[in-house]
Amino acid sequence: MKILIKEIMTVLPDQRKKFAVHECNVYIEDDIIKSVIETEKKKDTRAPFSDKTADKVINGKNKLLLPGLINAHTHIYMNFMRCCGDDLAFNDWLFKRIYPIEDKMTDTDAYWGTQLGLLEMIESGTTGFIDMNLNMDPCGEAIRKAGLRGIISRGLVGEGPEDEGAIRRIKETMEAREKYLENDLIEVCMGPHASYSCEEKLQHYIADLAMEYNMKVNVHLSESRKEVEDCKNKYGVSPIALAERTGLFANRTIAAHCVHIDDADLDILAKNKVTVATNPVSNMKLGNGVAPVPKMLKKRINVALGTDGAASNNTLNMFHELSVVTLIHKGVNEEAQCVSAKEGLFMMTMAGAKAMGKEYEIGSVEDGKKADLIILNTDTASFMPRNDYISALAYSCNGSEVETVIVNGRIIMENREVLTLDKERIFFENEKIMNRIIKK
Ligand SMILES: [Zn+2]
CATH class of the missing domain: 2.30.40.10 (Urease, subunit C, domain 1)
Known part of the structure; x- marks a missing residue:
């Protein structure tokens, strides 16, 4: 046309x-x-x-x-969990509220939750994203139907290659990779979840596979203070140093959050050309803090912008995220030039395109x-x-x-x-899911 x-x-x-x-x-x-x-x-x-x-x-x-705007870190399926675990501390939110809901979530729930998220993204101008989900088939199908451009990953948790659950989740990743290999709009990457949920041996195993199959890596790193302390106690290093040690940074990597990081972590991110997906709203809402974005920009780290999921934001609207990312660093640093409107716009367009490995194809x-x-x-x-x-x-x-x-x-x-989604049906199905597994 x-x-x-x-x-x-x-x-x-x-x-x-x-x-x-x-x-x-x-x-x-x-x-x-x-x-x-x-x-x-x-x-x-x-x-x-x-x-x-x-x-x-x-x-x-x-x-x-x-x-088109690029959301560099999200969990689209979580839209059906919007406003169901607010004003809770991070660990209570994740372990007591979100994980029990996810235990009850079916493929069909993930499909309709994803459609609701995609609808919200389209209505607020997002055309590309990097997603982590638990149900590759229904999420991929919803994305294909909506017609957006996305990199999707199965959240990978577990102990090591002898862990049957971990191997099953990796298999789901590789099957999805095969399925979308010829697809123009959907790409599959590796999604090691975080240092507290994906142990060192499993990180190594995933890193080797990512290298062998030339897949990007999408990982949460140093989101909460406790995560960093626990990682140092268990492995002797920060989550970022651990990810470097296990090889997760060897290929193109998108690291979400990076809130509690020191100068050594910043150097590791810069040296390995890791993209940071900063999620200021989610980090504030879960009481995790504020990422040192101005320092990252000074180190020439590629900083892209993400919303995280609707259970911790609670919107996938990138204009809301842009407003916050361009305000919060000015306030925290008492510096009005910090993260300008142009820098914020760059994060959610060209930096997002680079995060997706498509800086020569999209983003401008x-x-x-x-x-x-x-x-x-x-x-x-x-x-x-x-x-x-x-x-x-x-x-x-x-x-x-x-x-x-x-x-x-x-x-x-x-x-x-x-034009690609049925809004009324999406609303109907999401209210049904809410009544079944959240309101009870
Ligand atoms: Zn996340």
Whole structure:
């Protein structure tokens, strides 16, 4: 399909990988952005097609075009657990509230929970993500149906290669890898859960497999103070040093949280080119603290932005996360320049693309990249008087401005109607799950 998005204010990357906003004509052919032409600079002589030859023309008046947002750390299936374990300490939340619900969760529950999460992501402009789940088949199927771009992992817990449960979960990972090998949008990676749930021997085993099959690694590291203390007591090193020791950083790795880390940990992350997926809302909500993001940025660590699951956030709305990540470090460091709106936007677009290993394919509005794009309505109270579009994204928008979502050249949401999912059925099924396993 040929789509022309006409005379639209567009967030463009400049040479310093910051952003600029110019009015452009943007042409999409099938899954690719064919050309992005600034209207004030030159006449549209390079245009590959016009109003007449395009299959669809989108009028860009009072709209803003952005690369699709990338949620670098989430557990989409958890959406059915929203608001069911709030205001609890991390260990009580996880062990007393979440794990018992997950014990009762069926494949069907995970399927509908994932659909609810995907619906929320689309409505707030997310086109790509890195997910960890417990049920690869139903979660993968929901993602395929929704049409988003994702890297999915089965949470891997256990003791070592002699642990039958651990081997079964790894087998589920490898079967899913096989299933999606030819899929354009879904990739499978290894998901060692955390140092407290995935022991050293198992980390080694997973790292070897990740290397052998060229798979990325998605892991939680140093989320809570207790996790770091327990790891040091058990293994003599921090969770980050342990992950380096077991080989988890040998391939491309996304480490979620990294809240309680010291300078040595920062050096390990930088040296191994690990992407940190920072989740400021979840870290605050579970009382875990604030990650040293400004220090990470100084060390040139790739810092991407994630929401974590809806049981600990409680939303997958990346605009909410952007607002928090651009405010909290200013407050904590008493430094107003800390994590600017542009840096925050970079985290959830280009840094997210790099986390997914797709920095040359997605993450910016540029010729030749995949057409993962979102269009926002700027004729809203939250944008007016349109002094600075990028500041508005961070400090005054809420995600409801997202009108159109395009993934891989396919329109997934148009005029706020999600075209790939059945909203009423999703709401119905999620309320049913809640009544069965949460309210009881
Ligand atoms: Zn997580």
